[in-house]
Amino acid sequence: MHRFANPARFLKIARPATAWLLGVGLVLTTFALAAGLALTPPDYLQGETVRIMYVHVPAAWLGMAGWAGIAAASISQLVWRHPLAAVAGRATAPAGATFAAICLITGSIWGRPTWGTWWEWDGRLTSMLILFFLYLGYIGLAGAEKERGGEGRLAALFGLVGAINLPIIHYSVLWWRTLHQGQSLSLEGSTIAFSIVWPLLLSALGFTCIFGAAVLMRMRAELAEVKLEARMRRAAAE
């Protein structure tokens, strides 16, 4: 990881990677969502509303993956003092918050025709809402630390402590069996028919590429801002 500690070396890889991730992500997502609307059969129980899964489930995964990324960046910053770790954490948070919000809103829209309610204080829904608030707290804290010229250690600690919510979200459907359905997809297999699930795998891959592109763009923006500030300071000193 320290091979990429040099921002110039990182940017050499990040510039083409941004374009590739964005291009592949947009193509894959567009195809997967169109396929989810037109090529898959309705579910025997949920009917047409099952198609909301193609946007809701990737958003949930990415909302959680974003915080896992923040936790990894936090460890990297606190233990190895990786110079890009704080930048990576700050860049990941807005994308993670966006996908957590998409998950909550589309879940609510899915809940109305399926459960007959927009919202329930169910374990999965509540822990996901907490994740969204954690993102907002992290964005505020990291931004304030950056403005004061801090290293972002407080935000890193917050990122680590907040990771406790990830297993809670994951196991919530087992611990509190209320409204949200149990796990349908895992590494061991799927309880959903392949004719319905295949666009989900493509849309998850597509949204992941888009997420990666958004994080890289934010990292590039942060690094350019640091460079700009350093140059302005140097110019003022001359």
Next chain:
Amino acid sequence: MNPWSFVMAAYAVALTATVGLLLWAYVSMRKAEAAADELKRK
């Protein structure tokens, strides 16, 4: 209740938020990189 109106609403929310995130990230990156390059040239 027409299920398609819920499906379309969910897709609209997801696409609007994703495109909004990408646009914001792209514009802020281009702005910051252009400002850094501009100062380098001076």
